[in-house]
Amino acid sequence: MKILGIESSCDETAISILEFDNKYNFKVLANVISSQIDIHKEFGGVVPEIASRHHIKNIGGVLDKALLDSNTKLEEVCAIAVTVGPGLVGALLVGVSYAKALAYALDIPLVPVHHIAGHIAANYITHEELKPPFISLVVSGGHSHLIKVEDYTKFKVLAKTRDDAVGEAFDKVARVVGLGYPGGPKVSEMARKGEAKYKLPTTKFEDSLDFSFSGIKTAVINLANKEKENLNKENLCCTFEENVVNVLVDHAVTCCKQNNIKKLALAGGVSANTRLREELQIQGNKNNLEVYIPELKYTTDNATMIAVAGALKYLDGKFTKDLSINAKASMNIEEE
C-alpha cells in the first residue's frame, strides 16, 4: 500500500509518499521539503501569515515533485495523512484543505495526524525493530515532553515543560548572542568551540519530571547584558547546551527507570543536536537502555514522519471520509 503524507504546521511545506504493509515495514518513496527558512530569517522567526501564503504557493509543486520522485500516480495512493495540529493554524489549514481536496477527488480516506505523533514515528523509519511500549523524549520548537508510547497509536504524557520548549530556548539564546534564526544548529556549532565555564541555573521540581527552561533563558539574557563586550559567546553557548542536555538526558533516563521500560526513543527538531544524541547514547548504555535516535533528515519537520504516523493509524482503522475535520492550533496527543 502507498500513503501520501502532508506536513505544513510551521515553515516547511512537505509531502512524502510511503509504501507500507501490515507488518510495519516502511519504504520511503519520496520525501520532498520546501523550506521557508530563508524567508523568515529576515524577521528573526516565523511570521505566521507569510508562512501560510508560501505554503499555498509551494504545495502544488511539492506534490508534483513527490509523485515524480516516487514514480507514483495519485490513483495508487490508499489514503492521505495530514498534520491537523498542533501548529500555526493558518499554516495547518493549507495542508488540511489540500488533503481534503485530494481525498475527495480520489474518493479515499483521510488520516488526521498529531504532529508530535509524527516526530515520534520518525524513529520507525530508521529502526524497524522498534516496537512499543517505549519512552520518547520529544524535544522541538514547541515541545519538551516525556511520552510513554503504549502502542503504535496510543500515547501517555508523563512530563512536559512548564514554560518554554527547549528549541525555543535554543532560538532565544541564539538571538541574544546575535546568531540569527533558526538558532539551535548555530548555538550548537558555537558551543563546540567553547568550554562550559559559566554558571547557569538548572530548574528541577520535586516529585515531577517536568521541565522548565525559562530560568536558564533569563539567566543567559542577564549574563549577556552584564558582560557586554566581555561575553565569551562560545563558552556561553557551551554552558547553555551542556546544562540543557544534562537535564533532558537525566529526566529521560529516570523516566525509563520509574516506568520500568528499557527502550528510549529521541524525537523532534532538537534531536538533531549532536551533544544530545551523544549524551543520550552514553547514559543509555550506562543504564542498560536501548536508545533509538532518528536519522538526521527526519528530525526536523518533514512529511515522511507524518506518512508513517498516518500509516499506523490507517492500520488501526483510525481514518475518515468526513471532510469536516479541521486544523487545530493545540491538540492533546492522548486523545488521538
Ligand SMILES: Nc1ncnc2c1ncn2[C@@H]1O[C@H](COP(=O)(O)OP(=O)(O)OP(=O)(O)O)[C@@H](O)[C@H]1O
Ligand atoms: N542541532 C540543533 N541543536 C539544537 N536545536 C536544534 C538543532 N537543530 C534544530 N534545532 C531546533 O529545533 C527546533 C525546530 O524543530 P521542529 O521543526 O520540530 O520544531 P517545530 O515543528 O517548530 O515545533 P513542534 O514540533 O513542537 O511543533 C528549533 O527550535 C531549532 O532551533
Ligand SMILES: [Mg+2]
Ligand atoms: Mg516539529
